[in-house]
Amino acid sequence: MSNSKPRKPKNPEAPTRHLYVANCTVGGDHGVGEGAILSCFGAYGTLCDLVSEDAKGYLLVTFATVEAAVAARSALQGTSPAVLGGRKLFVQFAAEAPPADAGSSGSSLSCPSTTAQVVVPGLSIIDDFISADEEASLLNTIDGRAWEDSIQRRVQHYGYAFRYDTRDVDASAPLGPLPPFCAETAANMHRLRPDLQLPDQITINEYLPGQGIAPHVDTADVFTEYIASLSLGSDIVMDFRLASDPSIVKHVVLKRGSLVLMVGEARYLWKHGIAYRKHDLINGSVAARTRRVSLTLRKILVERDFSRVQQTSVQRPSDLEKEHVHGVYDSIASHFSHTRHHPWPLVTDFLNRLPDGALVADIGCGNGKYLGVNPNLMMIGSDRSMPLLSVCSERTHDVFGSDGLSVPLRTGAFDAAICIAVLHHMSTIEHRLQILRELARLVRVGGEVYVVAWAFEQDALSKRQFASQDVMVEWKLQQKYIDPNEPLPAHVQLDDAKKWAVYKRYCHVYRDLELELLVRQVPGLVVTNVEMMRSNWCLTIQRV
Structure with missing residues (x-):
């Protein structure tokens, strides 16, 4: 909403969700109490907002639908409801209602559903x-x-x-x-x-x-x-x-x-x-x-x-993430991309069932292998690793550099978002929650989020069995991918016999139900489906 005063619609025959109600307020000389007002107007439909300009003697009532506002105006205009102390009401449509904090001298009452799109980090x-x-x-x-x-x-x-x-x-x-x-x-x-x-x-x-x-x-x-x-x-x-x-x-x-x-x-x-x-x-x-x-x-x-x-900032990466996630992927980007060709089937299924023309964000897109899965979608990718983004650019994908903890994209602009193999690189609970909050912020109400993260419970075909949830997973970088002009990080071990350098990637692997419990802590997200794929948890999440 804007901060402008309410005004009559340009076309009086085109009703709105907003009603201007004169001779009635919560407090002040015309005050009848919020309970009575809510009871009176709430009988005609779902209320979203109530602003009482006590000093000026009028109310602004906002309904969830135009139909409810029309019903309320038709029933109440010119009447003197007993529940409101017999005051005669003068009810007109308003083109818009100001927000609760737009300088009002009275009181306000807003339904939480009206601010569902607002995300508070942390x-x-x-x-x-x-x-x-x-x-x-x-x-x-x-x-x-x-x-x-x-x-x-x-x-x-x-x-x-x-x-x-x-x-x-x-x-x-x-x-x-x-x-x-x-x-x-x-x-x-x-x-x-x-x-x-x-x-x-x-x-x-x-x-x-x-x-x-x-x-x-x-x-x-x-x-x-x-x-x-x-x-x-x-x-x-x-x-x-x-x-x-x-x-x-x-x-x-x-x-x-x-x-x-x-x-x-x-x-x-x-x-x-x-x-x-x-x-x-x-x-x-x-x-x-x-x-x-x-x-x-x-x-x-x-x-x-x-x-x-x-x-203190939930949007700042930890030192562990800087060295053992960001630094590692920048160093191994070319080799990593050569090993990541085939999109995973469940992610492909998710993207293919989205409607044509849907706008989708891929947060942590890596080499962009999902950005071209469904050509009928409008997809944009972001990643921390500039070398991986260079691979995406060579493939003519739309990408930009960004940390998933703070994504500079418009709130509620996307029909869906995917976040594949990112959450298991977050070293703190707060960072894991912050990634989920950003996904919730980006997607419109009714949209979907698809998240994939490594599971502690590895399947029978896996080559790994984890002793703990917080682990360092080795990446063996072949010598031909090593830049001789770049010094190796202190944690990297060289194996001259096998001609590779061993990098250590930080991972937090998730136990059964752990991801669902994290999602429960983020307002506006509801898990609708959980599957296991290649020793990874795959969650479909609804934005509500």
Whole structure:
């Protein structure tokens, strides 16, 4: 949406999804409450957005379809619904509605579906992190402990007390070990993400209907690179706004029992908050808030060092990836390309069933062997290795240089994307998730993603059996491909007798279900099919 004011359509006979409703607001002199408004307008179809200009006395209501807006206007124009206090409504179509943060003086209510295309790097949501029984037990334990009410909501602190006046903790004044229920929650989070340090500070917040928390970034030089929050008792919509451009917003449903994890950019560059209201719009339906309790899990920095923030980025390759992935493929590109001629059948099947004219991104395209599989597709490839891109260019494919952790292509522009033999070269969980987030960002809602990665469970025909999941796989580069003018990396071993150089490629091989669990942490992606091919996991993923 644009930031312009709503206006009447150029053709009044051409209805839109947006309604301008005069003499009715959520608050102010004309206020009737959001629950009543949602109930009244929601009866005619799925609502996507509600902006209340309280000072100016009007509402902007956006429906999912034009048909729903037409039905609402036909039924409500000139009427005085009892649910709205008998106020007479004046309802007209609007050509567009401004976004929730376009300078409105009132309140706003947006359905998460309206921002599904927005991807927040470093944001993960793990539904069903705890069971219903575990949730009930936690709530019972928490309510058996003393609450503090020094701020507008009740809180409990464990490990270290959070100081709201200075937005930090006193690292020299620990409160003692975490109680068992907190320690268990922290350990469960750490098992899910062993690459993150174990939490040692937990704040428990109680939110009653109507309560929220202003958009904020947790103090950068007080806590480490992640913030986690476990939701109990009620679903809630949390808002994420890009700190440098608040017009970029994502609304996310946090279900009861879910864990939201903010790492890297989501932690440092996006503000998160909860609007002060009693209802949420979830999938177009009105959801009344009930009591919600959240556990915020953090790891404190004993020595405050703001430079750590500048060094943290989910879009920056690790040193391991630079030497044992990027450097290796640049060195072996010509030899590697000569061994990679035949497209794999399942990838070919995926590409061949896409409709003619579909726009497809191949992220990590290598020598481009999939870019010409289906000439009826519009395909573009990207890769880190310039020597491999040179091979693609010789074959007249459309390619460009880019790291898969940050792809400079337009959000939602593609009908499909493929990512073949890339994920097993990511050395951290966060990088694996970031690749998936980028794929989710590139593909339109309803599109598909196809991912192939090496399996720990090798089939009977494989020449390899892995002892662990993180391994160095040798590549024996024939002497004729070695550039005598280029010094060999320190890890490379020369075998003069066999006339080759042995390079070591880093790989993380995936156990059964591991990839599916990663995909579950990326909003907007759903696995629809899993197959095994040549000791590789092959996932078909829907963008929703």
